[in-house]
Amino acid sequence: MSKVTISDAIRYIGCDDHDIDLFESQYEVPNGMSYNSYLILDDKIAIMDTADARVTDQWFNNLETELAGRTPDYLIVSHMEPDHASNLKKVCDKYPSLKVVSNAKTFGMIPQFFDIDLTDRKVEVKEGDTLELGSHILTFVMAPMVHWPEVMVTYESSEKVLFSADGFGKFGTLDTDEDWDCEARRYYMNIVGKYGNNVQALLKKAAALDIQTICPLHGPILMENIGRYIEKYDIWSGYKPENEGVTIAYASIHGNTAKAAKKMAEILEAKGQKVSLFDLSRDDMAEAIEDAFRYDKLIVASPTYDAALFPCMEDFLYHLKIKNYQKRKIGIIENGTWAPMSGKLMRAYIEGYKECEIVEPVVTIKSTMKDETVKEMEALAEALIK
Numbered sequence: 206m207s208k209v210t211i212s213d214a215i216r217y218i219g220c221d222d223h224d225i226d227l228f229e230s231q232y233e234v235p236n237g238m239s240y241n242s243y244l245i246l247d248d249k250i251a252i253m254d255t256a257d258a259r260v261t262d263q264w265f266n267n268l269e270t271e272l273a274g275r276t277p278d279y280l281i282v283s284h285m286e287p288d289h290a291s292n293l294k295k296v297c298d299k300y301p302s303l304k305v306v307s308n309a310k311t312f313g314m315i316p317q318f319f320d321i322d323l324t325d326r327k328v329e330v331k332e333g334d335t336l337e338l339g340s341h342i343l344t345f346v347m348a349p350m351v352h353w354p355e356v357m358v359t360y361e362s363s364e365k366v367l368f369s370a371d372g373f374g375k376f377g378t379l380d381t382d383e384d385w386d387c388e389a390r391r392y393y394m395n396i397v398g399k400y401g402n403n404v405q406a407l408l409k410k411a412a413a414l415d416i417q418t419i420c421p422l423h424g425p426i427l428m429e430n431i432g433r434y435i436e437k438y439d440i441w442s443g444y445k446p447e448n449e450g451v452t453i454a455y456a457s458i459h460g461n462t463a464k465a466a467k468k469m470a471e472i473l474e475a476k477g478q479k480v481s482l483f484d485l486s487r488d489d490m491a492e493a494i495e496d497a498f499r500y501d502k503l504i505v506a507s508p509t510y511d512a513a514l515f516p517c518m519e520d521f522l523y524h525l526k527i528k529n530y531q532k533r534k535i536g537i538i539e540n541g542t543w544a545p546m547s548g549k550l551m552r553a554y555i556e557g558y559k560e561c562e563i564v565e566p567v568v569t570i571k572s573t574m575k576d577e578t579v580k581e582m583e584a585l586a587e588a589l590i591k
């Protein structure tokens with residue numbers, strides 16, 4: 206178990222997973238993943254979520270170690286996604302007196318995942334309900350669609366701890382020493398990004414609480430500078446650019462569109478712009494999505510392929526669409542040898558994004574970049590940054 210100290214009464218019983226290849230079968234996690242879980246020891250004992258089936262044995266070991274022979278009274282279920290709820294039935298089977306605490310939506314979902322009869326064991330709570338463990342008092346706050354419909358967070362008032370479910374989570378195990386912003390932002394944009402309005406609603410509720418510690422379901426426990434993390438979440442969930450700069454995402458079959466994209470990066474850098482460049486065939490899609498949200502401007506560059514978009518560009522634009530991408534200035538570079546179509550197709554995607562402005566001119570390359578192309582790119586750069 207990672208050495209994580211929260212307080213005498215609140216113990217970390219989560220697990221690091223160094224071996225997972227793709228989180229949610231899609232996100233590269235070079236530094237693994239943590240499935241956080243907590244135990245509150247008081248007159249009554251509450252388990253705050255279980256953990257992924259990948260770490261079942263380790264999680265039960267951690268639980269038993271911290272229980273030190275005592276029996277838990279409650280399992281608080283913030284969320285039914287299997288990376289946290291996989292051991293719900295197993296822990297209920299192991300401790301027959303354990304009561305399960307959650308909201309009506311969660312109790313509706315539990316039978317979809319498990320054959321378990323909770324008739325005499327369920328404690329159904331709603332917004333603002335409290336549960337006294339002794340000196341620790343839990344208050345339940347509903348957080349629908351952050352990022353499943355049944356999500357609720359829990360505030361413990363004696364130690365001022367917010368158990369924030371997936372909110373404020375991050376990729377990477379707890380024993381990874383890396384920048385919080387980068388992997389928390391990649392996690393947020395790709396996993397929660399679509400639900401900015403729901404996160405804003407939760408932040409409003411959180412503003413009424415005195416929070417000294419945030420215990421998320423992934424990544425480090427946040428015990429200092431809480432305001433800074435909340436400010437980041439306010440920016441991200443408000444779809445506001447975090448930094449000035451340009452993300453250039455390109456697709457290239459034989460390298461000619463790549464050359465143009467790199468020239469575009471040079472032009473923008475010469476004008477003092479921060480540029481983040483992605484080869485969509487090779488770079489991590491989740492990083493490209495993260496930076497598209499991070500910066501205030503985006504350029505997409507793609508060849509035409511089978512009278513359509515090159516597939517990795519289609520994938521990128523589709524990702525932006527389902528993540529509710531909005532409020533950015535976007536430039537287009539198209540390429541085609543005999544019938545360029547990619548500009549029209551990229552435009553169609555972008556016109557479907559909320560409050561996105563397509564910045565003219567659209568740069569058209571016929572096979573390879575020429576002097577006139579560079580002039581068009583200069584004009585696009587000027588228009589983008591003005």
Ligand code: FEO
Pocket residue numbers: 284286288289352353371422423
């Ligand atoms: Fe970490 Fe929504 O599960």
